[in-house]
Amino acid sequence: MNVVTPFEGIGASLRRKEDFRFLMGRGQYVDDINRPGQTHAVMLRSPHAHATIDRIDTVAAKAMPGVKAIFVGEDMAAEQIGGIPCGWQIHNKDGSPMAEPMHPALALGKVRHVGDPVAVVIAETKSQARDAAEAIVVDYTPLPAVSGTEAALQPGAPQVHDGAPGNLCYDWHIGDKAAQEAAFARAARVVKFETTNNRLVPNAMEPRAAIGDFDSFSGDYTLYTTSQNPHVIRLLMGAFVLHIPESKLRVVAPDVGGGFGSKIYHYAEEAIVTWAAGKVKRPIKWTCERSESFMSDAHGRDHVSTAELALDAEGKILGLKVHTLANMGAYLSTFAPCVPTYLYATLLSGVYATPVIYAEVKAVFTNTVPVDAYRGAGRPEATYLLERLMDVAAAEAGLDKVDFRRRNFILPDQFPYQTPVALQYDSGDYHSTLEACLETAGWAGFEARRAESKTRGRLRGIGISTYVEACGIAPSAVVGSLGARAGLYEVGTIRVHPTGSVTVLTGAHSHGQGHETTFAQLIADKLGVPTANVDIVHGDTAKVPFGMGTYGSRSLAVGGSAMDKAMDKIIAKGKRIAAHLMEASVEDVEFERGTFRVAGTDKTKTLTDISLAAYVPHNYPIDEIEPGLEETAFYDPKNFTYPGGCHICEVEIDPETGRTEVLNFTAVDDVGRVINPMIVEGQVQGGVAQGIGQALLEAAIYDASGQLVSGSFMDYTMPRAGDLPDVGVATHVTLCTHNPLGVKGCGEVGAIGSPPAVMNAVVDALRDYGVRHVEMPATPQKIWGIVNAHRLAAE
Structure with missing residues (x-):
């Protein structure tokens, strides 16, 4: 590793570059985005924990001022819209797969928790959509419910899903039971302890929000969403829910105000507004109310x-x-x-x-x-x-x-x-x-x-x-064998511009961690480019190669390592260009923080000299090296x-x-x-x-x-x-x-x-x-x- 620079490289307590725009109110969150011709969505949610849906009457609501459309679960089912997919499969002790009931975006036939979305109202304003949602008449037949973890497995407990007898999703184990029993048999003391890890409600500063947009001319869909991993949302929603080719679906996650895990997942509202935008041919914006988030955002622990x-x-x-x-x-x-x-x-x-x-x-x-x-x-x-x-x-x-x-x-x-x-x-x-x-x-x-x-x-x-x-x-092969339905690598693209400034495209995503600063410090430390001249681009599937987002403290270990590999490629190509310009062998060219040097001589070229030569190849080994100075690397941890x-x-x-x-x-x-x-x-x-x-x-x-x-x-x-x-x-x-x-x-x-x-x-x-x-x-x-x-x- 290179020697740490005094103010910019690895080890420096550099103030966060991104904080100025946040402190000045210039951040761009999903709720800050307003598309031309935008409408607003409100979700009608179940007041019951468990009930059958006998009838949904939307006639009066549809006639209310400003209402553009109302959709229910049957509308999405009629177009064969898929359920919200699960990204990880666990197998039982006997090797059989876990119970995996369908999760419809809008409830079909039954609701299974307070807050389960039953209908979506789209109107010119949010207040009009809210008024119309209150006018929808839903006839429910309440059913017995079970909320306790231990109670769910008791004989006679209400069944949440017909396809999960006894409410059991899976019965899994790990370790050597026989060896454990033998160890306990020879123990001088066995201590027993019981506890409950309490259920938590994540509460990020920014509630979840989503905007679905559809371009009638190109047939392209765009989703703006508060997500920690936009590429995974595109994959899950496009391939498994809406059946939209990835080339026709763009997912943008701009500034995100806190996630803590609750914004990793593909949520029903993202699929609903994206699908509905194609139906009404206008953008649709949904912003979660704080009280709504308590019954719609994924909880933790328990x-x-x-x-x-x-x-x-x-x-x-x-x-x-x-x-x-x-x-x-x-x-x-x-x-x-x-x-x-x-x-x-x-x-x-x-x-x-x-x-x-x-x-x-x-x-x-x-x-x-x-x-x-x-x-x-x-x-x-x-x-x-x-x-x-x-x-x-x-x-x-x-x-x-x-x-x-x-x-x-x-x-x-x-x-x-x-x-x-x-x-x-x-x-x-x-x-x-x-x-x-x-x-x-x-x-x-x-x-x-x-x-x-x-x-x-x-x-x-x-x-x-x-x-x-x-x-x-990690690694992807291992987690795949354990049931993961996605790879867990990361991608980094380093684009050195003609005058030596750098743009980094990363599949990692920031929701408050300071990536724009930390990632720039990696570039400064290795390439010698001032952090002020490094731009970090993330959160847009139309700009960034396929990446896996941010969670599990993976940003530096996986995302940063991908960048480091891409910088190695930049340096390797730069040495070849420098060797040509300085009439030396590639093996004799050294690089340290922005300077290429012929070993044992005073011959040097800066990174800017090399990048300019790469884009203006007047004196360039054009037959041996392609013009340009941009490299991409994927990193799959060991x-x-x-x-x-x-x-x-x-x-x-x-x-x-x-x-x-x-x-x-x-x-x-x-x-x-x-x-x-x-x-x-x-x-x-x-x-x-x-x-x-x-x-x-x-x-x-x-x-x-x-x-x-x-x-x-x-x-x-x-x-x-x-x-x-x-x-x-x-x-x-x-x-x-x-x-x-x-x-x-x-x-x-x-x-x-x-x-x-x-x-x-x-x-x-x-x-x-x-x-x-x-x-x-x-x-x-x-x-x-x-x-x-x-x-x-x-x-």
């Missing part, structure tokens, strides 16, 4: 798990057994089946040398909003289960929770480390991140702080979480990357109110090579904020009838500034060994390591009350109940 940990007499781990029920909701979202399987169970070894693991996962259908990946996607669930289990096991074995972790860590000289659940970690140093975090957090002085809090009538606790995650899902680290949280509880205050939070993470420390710090802090939200505040709650009772910000508590401490962030780097940049990923680490650290601290604060476990979220009401139940028992 696991019920039982884990058992086998230990020897010295406290070394012998084996782990896990049983998990995962709620899929009413339909299978795009990547939902892989979250509780290959993104969850394969991480159950964590940072520990666990000889054997056996995990069973059952996925169930319920009459709730579909569940899919949310920041971390399976890895937060695995880390939470494992790190809470480690604290419980340490307490039951009478061991210090930090020493217990130390004695079971995978050691640096054990890498590459093959886990018993498929994954092979390539690098890591868990001891170093632990020790750095302990020192920074002031672990040794905690008991004095606890004592001081006690003098004020407060309960103080400290919690720790040591974790590893898997990013940059393995996941494995960020890891240690998080420590310190809390104080007011026993009179039950309120938990997070006093201090320290995160020391190994994210591989750091391109921009300031952006890494922001990403970690944002993830920690989401983790604290899950631990203390957030929960999507359904009642027994399938009604979402936490369907607005009045009932669903998002973390606010006053709920969050200053988050101390540091990094300890071990390089990824199999990508050219050595990067691992940082976008999700904060949300993965923080929830167990917070909850371990809460339980530690309540230790004098005999508390073994508190389920997330640890709301004031819940903590107050625990404290007062203890007081009553003591009286």
Whole structure:
């Protein structure tokens, strides 16, 4: 790797280039786009969790002012419009495929969750469309519903789909059951732990939106959408839903204000407005209301798990057994089946040398909003289960929770480390991140702080979480064998213009991560082009070669590596041109940050000299090299990357109110090579904020009838500034060994390591009350109940 430049290259805390336009209100989000002749769409959604649709009367609504069209499920079915496809197939223990019921864009015959779209109204204005939607008469026959994960598998539970008997989507397993049973048979102690990972509602700054447009002359469709991966939307919607050739379908995802996973998927509204635009021959715009998003955007988490940990007499781990029920909701979202399987169970070894693991996962259908990946996607669930289990096991074995972790860590000289659940970690140093975090957090002085809090009538606790995650899902051949229905490579095109400025076309997509800055730093570091002269183009299938978007912290590890490969091609071609211009052999030409040099001489040519020669080939080896200086590379990773680290949280509880205050939070993470420390710090802090939200505040709650009772910000508590401490962030780097940049990923680490650290601290604060476990979220009401139940028992 080249030496870091002082202000622009790898390692520089460069301010984000894109922030100026956002801060000045000049960003372009989907709702900012208005097409000529644009109409507006409103979705009529089911108020029932489960019901048959007996009749839909749209006569009066169609006659209302401004209404251009109203469509229902039968209209789309009549044109053989397909269902919303699932992008990952899981097989059962016996090898049979999972249950995969059809997911119509507009409900056909039945609704299966509150918010299921029943009709779309298209009118001249949004208010006219809303008024007309209210005038539609739908006769429903309500049916019994099931909303609970465990309840869905009970005998006699209401059936969500006829094609999924017992509401079972799949019954999957991984690991060696016989070896696990043998390990448990020789254990000195087996610790059992049960927990629920609470369902979450993603709430990005920008609600989802979509504009469908149709050109009657060319027959081309365009979809503007708030998406993290426009090419995948084009593939799924074009090939499987609307049956439009990809050459006739363009998908544009402009600025996107937050995604966190919820904008990865192909949603019904995207297909509806695109199809309907072709019917009404005018653009159609739909923007989701915030309350609407609670019942239409894919939810996250929602696991019920039982884990058992086998230990020897010295406290070394012998084996782990896990049983998990995962709620899929009413339909299978795009990547939902892989979250509780290959993104969850394969991480159950964590940072520990666990000889054997056996995990069973059952996925169930319920009459709730579909569940899919949310920041971390399976890895937060695995880390939470494992790190809470480690604290419980340490307490039951009478061991210090930090020493217990130390004695079971995978050691640096054990890498590459093959886990018993498929994954092979390539690098890591868990001891170093632990020790750095302990020192920074002031672990040794905690008991004095606890004592001081006690003098004020407060309960103080400290919690720790040591974790590893898997990013940059890969390689394509492997994930394909595991059920993925798409490749997971990335593409990068480097276009060096005649005067030396650079345009980068990437299949990765930014929704707040700072790609326009970080990617430009890669170019500056390797090609020597100032970041001000580097433009990053993404989010438009008409401009960018086929790419797979952004999720799973893949932007740098996969997208950046594709760019690096493309730059290698640029440099290789540049050396040939430079050799011709300087009358030297190609082997003698060296390149370093913008300058081609004949080794051992003072002969040099700048990148601009070479690019100008490439486009104005007056003195050019035209018979040997094509004009122009543009190269494309696809990068298909050889393995996941494995960020890891240690998080420590310190809390104080007011026993009179039950309120938990997070006093201090320290995160020391190994994210591989750091391109921009300031952006890494922001990403970690944002993830920690989401983790604290899950631990203390957030929960999507359904009642027994399938009604979402936490369907607005009045009932669903998002973390606010006053709920969050200053988050101390540091990094300890071990390089990824199999990508050219050595990067691992940082976008999700904060949300993965923080929830167990917070909850371990809460339980530690309540230790004098005999508390073994508190389920997330640890709301004031819940903590107050625990404290007062203890007081009553003591009286």
